[in-house]
Amino acid sequence: ILNVEQSPQSLHVQEGDSTNFTCSFPSSNFYALHWYRWETAKSPEALFVMTLNGDEKKKGRISATLNTKEGYSYLYIKGSQPEDSATYLCAFWGGSNYKLTFGKGTLLTVNP
Amino acid sequence: NAGVTQTPKFQVLKTGQSMTLQCAQDMNHEYMSWYRQDPGMGLRLIHYSVGAGITDQGEVPNGYNVSRSTTEDFPLRLLSAAPSQTSVYFCASRPSFSSYNEQFFGPGTRLTVL
Numbered sequence: 001i002l003n004v005e006q007s008p009q010s011l012h013v014q015e016g017d018s019t020n021f022t023c024s025f026p027s028s029n030f031y032a033l034h035w036y037r038w039e040t041a042k043s044p045e046a047l048f049v050m051t052l053n054g055d056e057k058k059k060g061r062i063s064a065t066l067n068t069k070e071g072y073s074y075l076y077i078k079g080s081q082p083e084d085s086a087t088y089l090c091a092f093w094g095g096s097n098y099k100l101t102f103g104k105g106t107l108l109t110v111n112p
Numbered sequence: 113n114a115g116v117t118q119t120p121k122f123q124v125l126k127t128g129q130s131m132t133l134q135c136a137q138d139m140n141h142e143y144m145s146w147y148r149q150d151p152g153m154g155l156r157l158i159h160y161s162v163g164a165g166i167t168d169q170g171e172v173p174n175g176y177n178v179s180r181s182t183t184e185d186f187p188l189r190l191l192s193a194a195p196s197q198t199s200v201y202f203c204a205s206r207p208s209f210s211s212y213n214e215q216f217f218g219p220g221t222r223l224t225v226l
Contacts (some may be wrong), residue, residue, distance in 0.1 A: 013163075032212050036215075043219050044155075044202075049212060051212060089154075089212035091211075093211030100215065102156075105154060
């Protein structure tokens with residue numbers, strides 16, 4: 001079973017703060033790293049799919065970086081808003097199988 | 113497009129009962145999968161399919177069966193429900209087996225087994 005770790009487990013920030021969290025994954029046999037945003041009572045929605053070492057992706061105030069050699073990805077949120085409150089999941093695809101392995105997520109709460 | 117749809121949204125079963133959770137997608141995706149989500153455990157893969165007629169086991173397959181007779185549908189069968197199967201179940205699809213594509217999730221089915 002592949003180990004995908006996310007930290008911190010939860011995070012409380014004030015509106016306007018910038019924040020970041022980490023996804024760690026095996027550094028060998030890397031194929032892709034996904035980030036999903038999961039709001040309460042909804043289903044996960046894809047933010048980014050990252051495939052190359054050094055990749056940087058951006059969508060509005062949210063961006064992500066990827067380091068496949070050391071096995072981590074950072075997700076950044078600039079100027080957090082209450083509507084950013086959600087669980088952020090990362091998922092790793094590695095090796096010769098077709099399975100995405102998900103981390104347990106980081107729960108972000110943005111206080112107004 | 114409706115995307116990925118799941119029925120029912122909620123279900124309560126008694127121990128030993130069987131039922132089928134339905135999942136359908138209208139995006140012509142080859143790859144479909146079922147996950148369960150439990151507190152503190154994250155999303156765990158139950159079964160997946162890389163195309164019609166092809167299925168395989170994920171991380172936690174025991175107590176569940178799947179079949180894929182069409183591209184659109186991927187039902188999950190609970191053979192004899194147990195309280196340990198109380199969970200939220202998500203169906204997901206993506207264009208192909210390749211994880212270079214993002215995955216689309218259904219709205220989930222909340223199952224309680226008494």
